[in-house]
Amino acid sequence: MLDIKQIRENSEFVRDRLDRRGGDYDLSPILELDKQQRELQTTRSQLQARSNEIGKAIGQKMRRGGNPKTEEIKNLKEEGNQVKAQLAELEPQEKELIVKINELLLQLPNLPADTSPLGQNETENVEIRRWGDEYLRGGEEEKILPHWEIGEKLGILDFKRAVKIAQSRFVNLIGKGAALERALINFMLDKQTEAGYVEVMPPVLINTQSLTGTGQLPKFAEESFHCVEDDLWLTPTAEVPLTNLYRDEVIDAAELPIYHCAYTPCFRREAGSYGKDTRGLIRLHQFNKVEMVKLVSPDTSMEELEAMLKNATAILEALKLPYRIIELCTGDLGFSAAKCYDIEVWLPSAGKYREISSCSNCWDFQGRRANIRFKEKGKKGTNYVHTLNGSGLAIGRTMSAILENYQQADGTVKIPEVLQSYLQFTVIEK
């Protein structure tokens, strides 16, 4: 969340940055409530101070063996009661204000970085670079079957029976399909571990506080599956458990940067995307993903983002899958992100690049929400860490890219070289 102090002291700046996202963000209710709250707080602490004085005075007299029935003590008690009555009126008012301010703050998205390109929506995202043109198969494209067709033909993807077991937007991976998925998970975890990320297997049922910490709640409740009886949610991405590993902690500055990666299944309700990507592996309610998360000092977070982007693209390069990098414009940035790159992989059947990873720098936005701070030895006070997250990569989408880019004229699919040591076969055939 944003810093109330920054909103108070630099409201013009904050307003301008929020405007870059488009949409309507009104700071005046927050500013007004904040003013009221601080006024109340001043009065309240003065009363509290008086109350403490009274308590101490009585305590001293009693200790010296004073009689509680003397006029003096009676009078003090009487005043104490009056102060208490006043406090009883102010306290709930102030609490209510604090709750309201907090609710409003939690609704505000992060401020875009000044380097994020200006734009209204995804059409104004900026392509940074492309890789792997030599692996594009110009001219053959119309012969390449979409991944769901080749997958069903080869008997490795089963959507029909998944509907029977669960619903639409689920899949069964069968035989070599399941093995390939597993190989991809292992391959990516191995690569990211080599790159310095410490692997974690976190819970995938997570609590409300964790989802609030990373910004999925309160605004996007309809996007996650909720187990109402236990008030737990199915994680939509390992970003949530990984970032929340350190919630409410003060980390020694010497331990930064902290790198973690995790494989988890991810669950998304995909509310509002009816009719979009209804076929194939692109948009499922449950999918696998290897995620990277970094907690870093504010001084280095921008370089750390570039490095994370490389960790993600390294996977695609090893797999020889053509991709491009897009920088999201201010209007397309996710709620918690200040700066974000999407990596898109080439899907021949669609003749398009499709998102396969998203790498974001959230600045101190999640650090503040999740209360993750760091402390430098010898320095007073604490600071919020900067958090970054990126897919490294989405497994299902990688699978679809392989099924298409590695499809051969005879209807079989070759296994990319780097995966062959993870599998007992080098080609998927009927």
Place this chain on the structure above:
RNA sequence: GGAGAGGUGGCCGAGUGGUUGAAGGCGCAGCACUGGAAAUGCUGUUUAGCUGUAAGGUUAACGAGGGUUCGAAUCCCUCCCUCUCCGCCA
């Protein structure tokens, strides 16, 4: 799920109504001692809000939230978590 025990500062640990933000110890930092170090001694050592140019002032926090009281770490209520034993179980 049943029975019991417990949650205090970076850590250990005292503290059952009165100058207790909290004894003592460990750790850490500074100083002294030393050729240098160890040992020893002294001093200091939480975080957050508001206020102030600053020094400072003030409030809050002993798992969380309520209550009793002039005054709560200490008494009462609710919830959460941890541990032990039993049951169940991958």
